[in-house]
Amino acid sequence: MGLTPTIAIVGCGPGHPDYLTAAAVKAVALAEVLVGAQRLLDLFPQHPAEMIRVDAKIEQVLEAITLRAGKRVAVLVTGDPGLASLAKPIIRRFGPERCRIIPGISSVQAAFARLGLDWLDARIIDAHGKDPDPGADTLTGAAKIAVLGGRARSFEWLKQTMGDRLRDYEIHVCEDLTLDSERITDWQPGSVLERTLSSRTIFILVKRG
Numbered sequence: 001m002g003l004t005p006t007i008a009i010v011g012c013g014p015g016h017p018d019y020l021t022a023a024a025v026k027a028v029a030l031a032e033v034l035v036g037a038q039r040l041l042d043l044f045p046q047h048p049a050e051m052i053r054v055d056a057k058i059e060q061v062l063e064a065i066t067l068r069a070g071k072r073v074a075v076l077v078t079g080d081p082g083l084a085s086l087a088k089p090i091i092r093r094f095g096p097e098r099c100r101i102i103p104g105i106s107s108v109q110a111a112f113a114r115l116g117l118d119w120l121d122a123r124i125i126d127a128h129g130k131d132p133d134p135g136a137d138t139l140t141g142a143a144k145i146a147v148l149g150g151r152a153r154s155f156e157w158l159k160q161t162m163g164d165r166l167r168d169y170e171i172h173v174c175e176d177l178t179l180d181s182e183r184i185t186d187w188q189p190g191s192v193l194e195r196t197l198s199s200r201t202i203f204i205l206v207k208r209g
């Protein structure tokens, strides 16, 4: 018989509490320890659990969980755990039998929903933590591209990597989805975007024609 899961990896949606699922709320309610970024912990202000605020450093998260062995831990992640989250290293370290994944509403889903588009044919690229591999060659021809781009350099990476091919796409800059500060801007290649983009930004590229 496997070990009882003691680590819930909980997808908390794109940010607004309306986008937390009931399953996420239930999983968090059972936890004795909550681990996550401050803005995710803030989704559960009344929770009596021990709150461990962590930044994106994975070792810090793994250490926090290790030190609470035997306790019911909920690790809060943005969006869905299956997309560029801490879930992978946590499962690798502690084993799948000790982890339970609670899906969440991804920021990618929220972006396509706002634009009224399906995303069956979308390529999803993670430019959040660092410049991604693959480069532009593998993106050529993609009908839709979603770029997780909340890092200061992500937009530069996108422009450099796609180059002139950007002109083949409508480019939607989706910031702070579901939050009061949500903003969706259409950007034309060659024009200047005169502001610092939010650390919660997705670029959605839709092929013209």
Ligand SMILES: C[S@@+](CC[C@H](N)C(=O)[O-])C[C@H]1O[C@@H](n2cnc3c(N)ncnc32)[C@H](O)[C@@H]1O
Binding pocket: 013, 014, 015, 077, 078, 079, 080, 081, 082, 083, 084, 085, 105, 106, 107, 108, 128, 147, 148, 149, 150, 151, 174, 175, 176, 177, 178, 179, 199, 200, 201, 202
């Ligand atoms: C580490 S990834 C996590 C993705 C997350 N697991 C998901 O499913 O949305 C962080 C990236 O998610 C995107 N993101 C998260 N919340 C967002 C929001 N409210 N609006 C726009 N983009 C968001 C940004 O692209 C950010 O760079």
